[in-house]
Amino acid sequence: MLAPKKTGNSKLVKKLNKEEVLQQVVLHGQISRADISKQTQLSRPCVSALVDEMIQEGLLQEVGMGDSKGGRKPILLEYNYQAYAIAGAIFEGSTLDMAIADMKGEFLARYRKRLAQPANGETVIEDLAAGLDRLLRESGVPRERLLGMGVGLQGVTQRGSGTVSFSPSTGWMGSPIQQTIEARLGLPVIIDNDVNMMTLGEYVRGAGVGHTNVVYMYVGTGIGAGIILDGQFYRGSREAAGEIGFMMIGSVHNRPNGASGVFETHYSIPGIQEQAKGFLSDLQEGSSVIEELIRHAKQNAEAKELLADVYRHWAYGMANIISILNPEILILSGEMVHVDGEGVKQIHEWLREWVPEVPNLEKASLGERAGLIGAVHSVLEAFPFTRLLDKE
Amino acid sequence: MLAPKKTGNSKLVKKLNKEEVLQQVVLHGQISRADISKQTQLSRPCVSALVDEMIQEGLLQEVGMGDSKGGRKPILLEYNYQAYAIAGAIFEGSTLDMAIADMKGEFLARYRKRLAQPANGETVIEDLAAGLDRLLRESGVPRERLLGMGVGLQGVTQRGSGTVSFSPSTGWMGSPIQQTIEARLGLPVIIDNDVNMMTLGEYVRGAGVGHTNVVYMYVGTGIGAGIILDGQFYRGSREAAGEIGFMMIGSVHNRPNGASGVFETHYSIPGIQEQAKGFLSDLQEGSSVIEELIRHAKQNAEAKELLADVYRHWAYGMANIISILNPEILILSGEMVHVDGEGVKQIHEWLREWVPEVPNLEKASLGERAGLIGAVHSVLEAFPFTRLLDKE
DNA sequence: TATCTTTGTTAGTAATGTTAACTAACTGTG
DNA sequence: CACAGTTAGTTAACATTACTAACAAAGATA
Secondary structure, X not given: OOOOOOHHHHHHHHHXXXXXXXXXXXXXXXXXHHHHHHHHOOOHHHHHHHHHHHHHOOOEEEEEEOOOOOOOOOEXXXXXXXXXXXXXXXXXXXXXXXXXXXXXXXXXXXXXXXXOOOOOHHHHHHXXXXXXXXXXXXXXXXXXXXXXXXXXXOOEXXXXXXXXXXXXXXXXXXXXXXXXXXXXXXXXXXXXXXXXXXXXXXXXXXXXXXXXXXXXEEXXXXXXXXXXXXXXXXXXXXXXXXXXXXXXXXXXXXXXXOOOOHHHHHXXXXXXXXXXXXXXXXXXXOOOHHHHHHHHHOOOHHHHHHHXXXXXXXXXXXXXXHHHXXXXXXXXXXXXXXXXXXXXXXXXXXXXXXXXXXXXXXXXXXXXXXHHXXXXXXXXXXXXXXXXXXXX | OOOOOOHHHHHHHHHHHXXXXXXXXXXXXXXXXXXXXXXXXXXXXXXXXXHHHHHHOOOEEXXXXXXXXXXXXXXXXXXXXXXXXXXXXXXXXXXXXXXXXXXXOOEEEEEEEEOOOOOOHHHHHHHHHHHHHHHHHHHOOOXXXXXXXXXXXXXXEEOOOOEEEEOOOOOOOOOOHHHHHHHHHOOOEEEEEHHHHHHHHHHHHOXXXXXXXXXXXXXXXXXXXXXXXXXXXXXXXXXXXXXHHHOOOOOOOOOOOOOOOHHHHHHOHHHHHHHOOOOOOOOOOOOOHHHXXXXXXXXXXXXXXXXXXXXXXXXXXHXXXXXXXXXXXXXXXXXXXXXXXXXXXXXXXXXXXXXXXXXXXXXXXXXXHHHHHHHHHHHHHHOOXXXXXHHO
């Protein structure tokens, strides 16, 4: 029942070998049967047979001849990235941002909608369904080619059980919302919070590419982190890993209430605004608190002091993360992307003074697309190339 | 070359299936061929064939009849834990502590020796070789049945490359010491620092049993942590994960020198001793600083205050670890095992106030045997039951 | 004692990958 | 420009492995 039955005369090996062949193709972009054979230690006849099957299934395609290496020209094979498609959706504030993508993660169509606030959980699902219909029409992808949808949202999610315990922007609470959406759309759905989705996006397409230990640090309304260790997303035993807002940092003030930890209370954007309210009362809609603070710091001594204090405490947080996790790269996101070169340099210097192994410090590079890219890849992660073989 | 060749006509499946059979036997302790067949979805004839081979190889043995369930009595099979043996060694201070164990990790013989100080790297290797000879003789294990040796030591190790960069107790520095020892002993050797070995020990046999996300926090001469996430040891990108002594904690004092971070500087045992030198000058050899401090705190107000400060800052450190990693259990070791029930309760209360998901807080349960047990298991980890099948 | 159950084995079959030998197609050289 | 040498891909015969079906062994139950 549970175990994948090594049916009849062991299709298992065949599947494993097909996976390996597929992996080689994806890895090399274009490759011939003969080269796959060399890479995989599988015999040429075997590779030929497996490749032929996968061409039948639409997973691979022949794309022409390669250059001769002194003999017959090889037939180049390519993964058919259009074989399947994936959808992604992000709820950020009051907007719903959706996209449909091929198996490379390349967007084929995109769609945005403003949602009425406060959100009503049921109409939001209808919005999602309508958006998906439109994306399918626009991209020309047939519905049965869609593998699934990744949904990211601000709030508190339990990815394991597919539930959402707090999310004003969608109005989803409590109930097993993942199953509800799956039933409505007729598709596998993955739900996760927006920081995790952005982390994944930066990991596969942004600043994190090529690294295996990545921490994505987000400062906005709250402070949180996404953690990827040894190439795997780490979520913690109760999906509460990366809740770095609860760190006890710097001289420990009394907390105003029991809601949030010291770090987040004082050094998230609302916390900073609170500290800066003496001179930062005239904030424009949509402008960056950090940018404003940097501007004020050029003339105002009080602002300058606060800015240095903020940087310093952010650096304390980073030092703690680094001490514990020794990541290769720390990706700065949210309002942190507005820190100027000067500020990053300062933080880097402190870290060099405090900890033995300072990682790369880089700003998030995908901007507002990070979450959507991550949402799409969350599905790719659940249906890796190699698992497509199960689809018969 | 690299890939395990699916030689001839795919021995791979056979190996996979053998692994699964072996796993079932280990899991159940005693089990019949028929039950293995039910558990694994493999046919009874297939299981029989695989089991017979493994009996030939000495990995399994028949141990008698089980109870009838209405028909023929089953023949019970057991894993032969004596099929192979493993050695472990720990250098702690000036003593070398060694053991030889069966595949269950059960010690068959143990051996201790005081080493001359300062240690000379070459004679230490000879001590290791002599100790191993003695253990083999004493336990009656033939040398060719020995799978490998795990070596734990105080200091800085690079397990990946098998080198040791700092280790006064062994005198090993720089050179690829792992290969040197392997050549001398004719055995695979695994070298790691003592905290990692103790972490592993507690994980497989001590307080960490049954958990998948474990942080082992050690306070002694230094402060460090061993980290196991999703059942895997996490070492960080440059093997510097768990260097929690570098955390920036509490009100940040100026550091006396560049050698170590704030947390370790003030709240490791030497740091505490420094702070307590007003009233804690008369320490006996071999006594516990924390025990003494607790004793003094009963009468001396200054000691009481320091003790509370120490607990509080340890708790800050734990809060940071918990915020980032959300482990299921935090194992307290080193001098922390001397904290009394009162102290643990206090720390627990603080944590409940500060962070949303407080893990189990437990003292290390294996005492000084933890490191040795871990050393033995580091080899078991590298040669899991299932990988013994490669030994033909 | 006769029948039913459960365990374990034997015999024949199907699936899969391998090697060896072959065809196809191209390069380079005298 | 023909021919040897090389590389790519295919075909055919064979080996390995696990499966199903049938059977033998051994005990329970009535």
